[in-house]
Amino acid sequence: MNKVLIIDDERSICDSLSFALEDDFQVLSTQNPQEGIEIVKNEDIDIVLLDLKIGNVNGIDVLRKIKHINEDTQVIVMTAYGSIESTVEAMKVGAIHYLLKPINIDELKVFMNKALDFRMLNSSLKNLRNIVVEDYSINGIIGRSKAFTNVLGKVEKVKDIDTTVLINGESGTGKDIIAKAIHFQGARKDERIEIVNCAAIPGNLLESELFGYEKGAFTGAVKKKLGKIELANNGTLFLDEIGEMDLGLQAKILRVVEDMTITPLGAEIPKKVDVRIIAATNKNLLEEVKNGRFREDLYYRLNVITIDLPNLTERREDIIPLSKFFLDKYNKKLNKNIAGFSVEAIRVLEKYDYPGNIRELENIIERAVALTDNPVIELEDLPENVLKFQNKPILSNNQYPISIGMSLKEIEKEAILRTLKHYDGNRTLAAECLGISIRNLQYKLKAYNYED
Ligand SMILES: Nc1ncnc2c1ncn2[C@@H]1O[C@H](COP(=O)(O)OP(=O)(O)O)[C@@H](O)[C@H]1O
Ligand SMILES: [Mg+2]
Known part of the structure; x- marks a missing residue:
């Protein structure tokens, strides 16, 4: 059963509400706001029904303290005065609903159920956000090779600043995952990332997808539509496959990059936006510039920081x-x-x-x-x-130096440790590769005081 706490200085209200709610909730009540705060501290309270004027104590202060102790506790405020200012303030401080006294029990129950639904949605959302953040954290991105560690190092450097980033790499090298990592590890992670695949959407649709339109902007625009750039406001706009964007639209994107303003189709006045732009391409954009397929000015604007993904x-x-x-x-x-x-x-x-x-x-x-x-x-x-x-022989940067002056013992040790590293610490694979038994490998590792 969900736990409800009633805080009201009028005993009769505490009693009548307790009576009305006790079939559906576990009800606690107090006339003393200080005691109420203690209860919130010690018990896992789902909903507080809070009087806004408790003797000479201001309910807003109590509300503030409750939210501070447990952000997830939902507070419904009750006011006898219908004072608009204090209810507005209560909502600002974090109350989820307000009710005028005398309390209508049916209405109260509806609000309480809504508050519980809200809390549940809110916690699933938080949970999902954490999963996403984890997926795009260093733990969810695999690769410790030197080539890839360089990439991760760059992600680390750019994630918290607003500079435009261009991600270059062949198909399947991880451009998406890196763009999302920059967003979800960075300063804008609590805001939205909007992803637009410029190759997947035909040119004219792409413009309305990005910039949105006003109602009546063209036949078929029956209602206003927000563009992805505006949806990404305060967050990140990821322009995937930007090499496929046509020259006309490139000019419009250049304006976004330069002045952070957009004009939705059919709108009169431009709007200010604040978006961090990440672009990705599998094309050689400089080559595209030379061939007149990509605007040079846009190329230089996007290419402030480049991340090259290795094959x-x-x-x-x-x-x-x-x-x-x-x-x-x-x-x-x-x-x-x-x-x-x-x-x-x-x-x-x-x-x-x-x-x-x-x-x-x-x-x-x-x-x-x-x-x-x-x-x-x-x-x-x-x-x-x-x-x-x-x-085929393994072709990779799996060579290591052996020079005159090294003893056979040293060469052997080098070979063993390098091979083990190559196989990510897997002793079975390393032993097989070296042509020795696992026991023999273990024995040698022990002699080197090797620990994994
Ligand atoms: N470093 C990595 N660690 C784990 N999975 C990865 C990594 N890089 C790419 N992937 C996975 O490989 C697939 C292709 O990556 P993606 O980012 O879509 O490539 P691209 O956008 O360059 O075509 C995706 O399923 C992605 O999750
Ligand atoms: Mg991709």
Whole structure:
């Protein structure tokens, strides 16, 4: 049962409300505001019914304290005077509804139920927001290779400032995820991020999508529509595939970037907005500028800070951690319990050339998880085009220096530690690669005082 606290200096009101509510709620009441505040501190109160004038105590002060103690406690204020100013103030301080005395019980119950619904929605929203923030936090973004650590370092540097960022990278390299990471880790994370895919929407629609329109701006504009730029006000506008935007619209976007004003279609006066712009493209924009397909001025405005996303083949060290991450993801999603990868499977995954980058790796793992009947992903669970790479040597920045003057012992140690690092600490894979037994590997690691 939900807990209600009544704070009113008139005993008869406390009693009659308690009586009316006690079938549906667990009711506490007090005539002493100080005691009321103590109760809020010690009990998990869902709703407070608060008199706005409790003897000579101002109910607004009590309300403020209650909200300070527990933001989630919903407060409905009751006032005998119908004093507009104090009720308005109460709403500003955080009361969810107000009622005039004498209290109509049916009306009160409706308001109480609404307050509970609101609280529930509010907490699910918070919860969802936390999940999203976590998904786009450093924990949800996989990659510790040098090439990718540089990217994460740049995200860290730009997230809290408003500078325009251009994200460059081939399809599937993680442009979306990086744009969202900048937003959800940054200063604007509590505001909206609006995403517009410039390639997916035809030119003329794209303009109204971005800028919105007034009612009657054109035939078919039966009511006013807010554009994404305005919706993103105070937050972030992510212009995905900006290389696909036509030149006319580019000129309008330039105005947004330069003066932060928009004029919705059919509107007379421009509006001020405050948006942080992140753009992404898989095209070489400078090349597009040279060919007259992209405005040079816009290019320089967008390109204040560039984040270049490496292809997956330039960060092969991340293949194993990414594969494990996607295995977890699809185990959960497809309700499977696949324990890992066979050594042969992981080897070939490391060698494959991924024209579709991370998205392709993700698809390969999803498919394997969905189809396999094996306890771990085996070679036979991987697609034909991947298997063709079985006999290729691993091509990656997996070289390390050996120089004259190093003893065989030192060379061995270097080889062992580098290999282990390459396999993300996985001793089975490292031992297999080095051609020694796991026990032998463990033994050597112990001798190096190695700890993971
Ligand atoms: N570093 C990463 N860690 C985890 N998942 C990633 C990472 N980079 C990309 N992904 C996943 O790979 C897929 C493709 O990434 P996406 O950001 O959509 O690429 P792009 O926008 O460059 O085409 C998405 O499902 C995304 O969640
Ligand atoms: Mg994308």
